[in-house]
Amino acid sequence: MQRLLLVGLLWLGLGWAQYENRLLVGFQESQAIYPGGSTVAYGPAKFIAEALGLGYLEASGKVYLSLGSRVAAFGVSSQGADAARLLNAYRYQGSLWIPVQELARNLDLYYRNDYGAPVLALRPARLLEVQRAVAGSSERYILRFDRDVQVRILANNPPRLAMIGVREVPEAPSNSPISFSREDWGSEIYLPQGNDPPRLLFLPRQVIVERGGLNRLPRVVLDAGHGGADTGVVVGGLREKDLVLSVSQRLQSLLQGRLEVIMTRNADRAVPLLARAQYATSAQVFISLHAAPGNRVTVYSHPEVQTLRLLEKGRELSARTPASQRAVLERYVAAPGSAARFAQGVSEGFAAAGILANTSQDAMYVLSMAGGAAILVEVGFEQLRTPQGREQVAEVLARAVLAYLGLPKTTSLSNSSSTGGTRP
Numbered sequence: 574m575q576r577l578l579l580v581g582l583l584w585l586g587l588g589w590a591q592y593e594n595r596l597l598v599g600f601q602e603s604q605a606i607y608p609g610g611s612t613v614a615y616g617p618a619k620f621i622a623e624a625l626g627l628g629y630l631e632a633s634g635k636v637y638l639s640l641g642s643r644v645a646a647f648g649v650s651s652q653g654a655d656a657a658r659l660l661n662a663y664r665y666q667g668s669l670w671i672p673v674q675e676l677a678r679n680l681d682l683y684y685r686n687d688y689g690a691p692v693l694a695l696r697p698a699r700l701l702e703v704q705r706a707v708a709g710s711s712e713r714y715i716l717r718f719d720r721d722v723q724v725r726i727l728a729n730n731p732p733r734l735a736m737i738g739v740r741e742v743p744e745a746p747s748n749s750p751i752s753f754s755r756e757d758w759g760s761e762i763y764l765p766q767g768n769d770p771p772r773l774l775f776l777p778r779q780v781i782v783e784r785g786g787l788n789r790l791p792r793v794v795l796d797a798g799h800g801g802a803d804t805g806v807v808v809g810g811l812r813e814k815d816l817v818l819s820v821s822q823r824l825q826s827l828l829q830g831r832l833e834v835i836m837t838r839n840a841d842r843a844v845p846l847l848a849r850a851q852y853a854t855s856a857q858v859f860i861s862l863h864a865a866p867g868n869r870v871t872v873y874s875h876p877e878v879q880t881l882r883l884l885e886k887g888r889e890l891s892a893r894t895p896a897s898q899r900a901v902l903e904r905y906v907a908a909p910g911s912a913a914r915f916a917q918g919v920s921e922g923f924a925a926a927g928i929l930a931n932t933s934q935d936a937m938y939v940l941s942m943a944g945g946a947a948i949l950v951e952v953g954f955e956q957l958r959t960p961q962g963r964e965q966v967a968e969v970l971a972r973a974v975l976a977y978l979g980l981p982k983t984t985s986l987s988n989s990s991s992t993g994g995t996r997p
Contacts, residue, residue: 595690596673599622605691606670608653608663614691615656615663615670624697626723626737626758627680636662636669638676639846640695641721642775642851644942645679647671666887679719696736700760702743703751711785714764715750717778723772724780731766734783735759752896760929777851791834791978794856794923796939797821798863806953808866814841816818816957823967824860828974850942858915858974859947861939868955870930872919874912874948916947919973926969928956946977 596605596616601624605614618636628639638645649664650656656663656672662688663670673691677684702713716724718739725735736742739760742753750765764771767784774781797818799805805813818841825834837852838844853859865871869971916932923930940947950970956962975981 582617584691584710597690597692599694600624605667605673606663608657608665609655611654611657612731613657613660614673616673616691616693618662618669618671619671620624620677621693625682625693626725628723631669635934636671638671638680640680640682640723640777641718641775641780642662642854643680643721645676661663661890663747678731688753690696696720698736698759699741700736700739700743700762700910703760703762711783712767716762716781717779719742719778721775721778721841722777722780724782726773727761729770732764734762734764734770734771734782736762752879767930773882774855779850790831791973792833793858794835794837794852794961795821795824795906796844796849796852796859796861797838798861800838800841803843803881806864806866806954807988810831811954811958815862815961816864816954817952820957820963820967820970821862821951823964824970827967827971831980832974832978846938850939853940853945853947854942856943856947857945858977859943860970860974861937861947861949863949863951864954864957865951866954868929869925869955870920870928870953870956871951872923872930872948873915873935873940873951874916874934874939874946875936875943876934877909877912911946912943912948915973916948918977919948919950919970922969922973922976926965 589917594605595839596603596614598616598621602984603617603622605616605625607613618638619629621627622638625640628637630639631635636647636649647662648659649669650659650661651664656662656670658868660672662672670919674684675692676682677693681696683692683696685692699719701717701719704717706713706715716736722739723737725733725737727733735756735758737759742760742762745752752763754761754763758936764782769784771782771784774783776841797820798815799814799817801814803814805817807813808887811913821836822839825836828834835856837849849861913934920930920932935949937949940949950968956966
């Protein structure tokens, strides 16, 4: 028995030695290191990005890796013990190394440990549908997936795109102008020929392939807080989730047609916090609506001295982007102070309507991935009890959005301000 035990231990030790310091990424192999003698496995950042087709950027003392709309940002440490303790990237022998399991957590990658060897891979994804839409002079193909994926442009005209890790695609009708092919690394999609090169926009579980003019409508995302089993605050039988959805729907109707308006939810359903935050990455204006007891309004913006990942990345890129391409980037990267300026405009709008309002800054997760002017508005229940009160709140917000974007107020908005006060 003892001999069998010794043989087993010897086999296990040899197996462990065989796999130790190995890192398996997709179909490729590299080295893992353990900074400062820790148990945290690190892998070479650029190698991992290339092996999995991830987006990669080093800027402002940080390293960013992205998968679709998901972004993992790491500060950089030059001391191994500090890197492992803070889960930062580690600068070692002239290269950047990143914590493998933390990357997997942030980007929802597949991770396991085989006899001491970290294994990292993309989770298989499925393309659910492709929709075509025309907005003004621009044409869009909306690709909807069951998870976030990375898409790369392989050819401009006709567009040919790599959908990395996408193992299943819908059946294309025989007369469809869209076709697919299966590859070892995922799938390719072929779109009809056009006059302009395609541009990619990443949203949660969506990739928008766009071509044509850039003079499309500004995008506003409205985020009605809570939903589903999460009712939010309940006061006198009124539920926060219902009130803020009502205001969001009214605000949508006031802005629709002049702006592109996207709702994170348009019904009583739960939306994960991460998905809400990711919607903000593509919006010139993002408003998250909430309610609180009382009759005051508080308008929050994210302090720019703390991490705003997309803004920091975008502003760094903007300085190095050719002027001919900068307009595309600037559409999604607001100027410094934009959120605070928009919050102040919203507050002044409520004050003009006779509603107590103040501004504040707080590092709220739902605002942390914003590229444009993103705010969280907390409205007192007393302002939301009646349909007239909710309509007035929507009108104040609509005016503030139009003013921030430099658009003239419409006659309907000017006339509708006569709905009166917000008391029951």
